[in-house]
Amino acid sequence: MVSVPFQPSLFGLGDPSADASFSTMDRVALDAQSWVDLAPGWLRGPDTLFTTLVESVPWEQRVRWMYDHRVAEPRLTCGWTSAQAPPPLDGLACLLSQHYGVAFDSVWANYYRHGGDSVAWHGDRVRFTLQRPRVAIISLGSPRRFGLRPRGGGSAQWFTVHGGDLLVMGGRSQHDWLHTVPKAMHGGPRISVTYRHTEPDPSD
Ligand SMILES: O=C(O)CCC(=O)C(=O)O
Numbered sequence: 001m002v003s004v005p006f007q008p009s010l011f012g013l014g015d016p017s018a019d020a021s022f023s024t025m026d027r028v029a030l031d032a033q034s035w036v037d038l039a040p041g042w043l044r045g046p047d048t049l050f051t052t053l054v055e056s057v058p059w060e061q062r063v064r065w066m067y068d069h070r071v072a073e074p075r076l077t078c079g080w081t082s083a084q085a086p087p088p089l090d091g092l093a094c095l096l097s098q099h100y101g102v103a104f105d106s107v108w109a110n111y112y113r114h115g116g117d118s119v120a121w122h123g124d125r126v127r128f129t130l131q132r133p134r135v136a137i138i139s140l141g142s143p144r145r146f147g148l149r150p151r152g153g154g155s156a157q158w159f160t161v162h163g164g165d166l167l168v169m170g171g172r173s174q175h176d177w178l179h180t181v182p183k184a185m186h187g188g189p190r191i192s193v194t195y196r197h198t199e200p201d202p203s204d
Contacts, residue, residue: 004115004188006141012047012163016088018095019044025166030148030157034173038159039166043138046164049088050140053191056086059111074118074183076111082195089193096136096195100168101202104136104195112144115187120180123151126196127174131204136168136195137161142188148179163190 025039043049059076080086082093085107093104112118126133137146139161146167149156161167169179181192 004142004186006047006050006188008047008051009163011041012045012050014045014048016043016045016049018042018088018092018166020095022099028157030171030173030177031150034171034176035169036148036157036159036173037166037168037170040162041164042166043092043140043164046138046140050163050189050191053109053140053193054111054189057109057111074116076113077108078111079106079108081105082107092138092193093195096168097197100134100136100170102134102197103199104134104197106196106198108194108196110192110194112141112181112187112190112192114189115184118181118183121147121149121178122180123174123178124196129198130174130200132171132201133174134168134170134197134201135174136166138193139163139165139167139190140193141190144181144184144187144190146179146181148173148177151176151178 019042025037028036057078062073063070082105089107097104124135140163143160143162146159146161147156
């Protein structure tokens, strides 16, 4: 694995601010009931936010049981309620909530320190309590591949997410699809800021 240092770009510097009109957003239908919304460059100043979060968040190393031994998750994480999340993550929760008509009340940030960090194929736990959860992900830092594949088997769909991009999974995507951020041989550091909601969409 070759670790590539993060190079901020001119576009990425400046105060973080989101596109409140979601003007670049496009919906990709995964199947009749599951979708992904993609808004490239939704957040301006993503490199400023990336650097601030790397330095200021109290990152935690979580461990998991694998059979009979404990393994460190290959990324660092930190979570808050949306109300307690540091700015501008709290304000971004409000903007996303207004747009999607659900109250995004929790924020989890994941720090992939280098291309060797990853998250394996999985569906989010919100599927145990919600029919059609929306999960919103803002990418910061280096680009990464983000994959989705049908839970029952079939070919994967791949997206490359760049710093400032917003990706939202919705419909039945947590139930019927799995998603992953695989290791990247020449990948640099990346943070994903993920938003989830507890209460269902009133129309569900
Ligand atoms: O980092 C990402 O973009 C995805 C994160 C994710 O799937 C998760 O934390 O459940």
